[in-house]
Amino acid sequence: MRALFALLLWLLLGAAAPTSLISALSQSRIDINTTFKGADLLVFGAIQYPAGAVPDAPPDIAIVVRGPAEPVTVRRKARVAGIWLNTDRIRFESVPGFYAVASTRPIADLADDRTTAIYEIGIRNLQLSPASGASEGETRAFEAGLIAAKRKARLFVEDARAVTVTGGVLYRARIAIPAIVPVGDYAAEIHLIRKGRVIASSSVPIGIGKSGFERWIYVMAQEHGLAYGIAAVLAALLAGLVASLVMRRH
């Protein structure tokens, strides 16, 4: 009786529930260790349709993986007396350390500008919060410079063909995490888009951190500068002595 009631409830709710996304990651944490050369993050999951009715039109998926936002100062070089010097600068208050978008189609074809701007889908829709002061044209030039630098470092990535959807239900995408990725709390946001509207979203957290020896060194250097400095000097002295002894033997 009780089981029957539960089944009934499930069917009712299932029928009334909106489309939802079930998402998972290949790993919930990426460790940066001594041999870290970057990582491949697999984002995958399933689309749960009401009453299991898979529509005929293939769904659109946009996956955004973003790292912690931090302030960044962009400096522009200009030629001064024949030498290229940093001259002007603009500070951007919230620049994600890493931002990757994978989608089934080019972002412009997924939805209108307003929708992609609301969900911050696409590099040009990022709210980088430039500190006011400079003219709009200047700010735009610096923003373009920032984005170009981040793209070159593979820290800002857009791939319009990276998401594959199987049978209209299962989706997956591989996101390349480069070796210079900043550490912190990341999130993968998955958006299901139909007819230009986001009809379901889900978010999965992911932590990227230094582990083991790398973490120990980093924490020591940041929080116990003096002890780290003394240890560095002693390690250098010891290594210098040992290495010269070894070399003299040969």
Place this chain on the structure above:
Amino acid sequence: MDLYLPIAEMSVNAIVIILLGGGVGFLSGMFGVGGGFLTTPLLIFYGIPPAIAVASSATQITGSSVSGALAYWRRGQVDVKMGLVLVAGGVIGAGLGQIVFRQLQKIGQIDVSINIIYVLFLGIIGTLMLKEAVTALQAERRIAAGEARPPARLRRHVPWISALPGKTRFYKSGLYISPLAPLLLGGVVGVLTAIMGIGGGFIMVPAMIYLLGMSASAVVGTSLFQIIFVTAATTLLHATSSKSVDIVLALLLLVGGVAGAQLGVQAAQKLKPEKLRLALAVIVLAVAAGLLFGLTVQPQSLYTLYGPL
């Protein structure tokens, strides 16, 4: 073999860094110089951020100087009193240099400043060395041909240095001079250590001989003694304020450097010292030219990003 550097926050090829250290070590063993003035620019060429290159290079020099210093110490060729005065000046200088370094870092000019200082410095030193080496080679040829006699020794006393007050005796150096002179010399070299990541032996040694007039037997040992302490102090200063000491990078350089230095010493014994100096002058000028080219050519991207400082 890729290795992730914890402070530089980048993945480097460990073999390349060890070979780089080895190459500089080879030159330093061959020419009897510390080689920091080559390590830093080469690391910058490789793509290591200049601030980290400078700080880690200073740490590496501490390690690579210790065996030489001990050897001179055992032979009694270290003037401890002179060394301590130089160290005192050096620590003050490194402190000043560190303040300048930090300010330049804050206004975003540290990278270009390090490059400019290196161009000026290597340019001047390289030109002087080249001139001296060419003159020496020409003189040697004339002496061999019987046209000229060997040059007279350089004057040992510089008037303004002898005029400084508070003279004291430095027995091993064979000097009776004011400690202000070595204090000042140590200070100047200390500033350079903090900003450029060099030991400064290649300025210290000629200054000790020609400016202070120290007896030659104590010069190199005392210079190494001073280098160890001042580079160690520089490491501590960078570790506490700019947090740019990458110990993994320093140790990689050190391993290559010590091995390279031994090979360099052996190679040097087969070559003429004048020709060695000529070769070193050419290398120094080539590095200066490379850095200067980098400063004047339009960068691929005009925009550079800086994190919160």
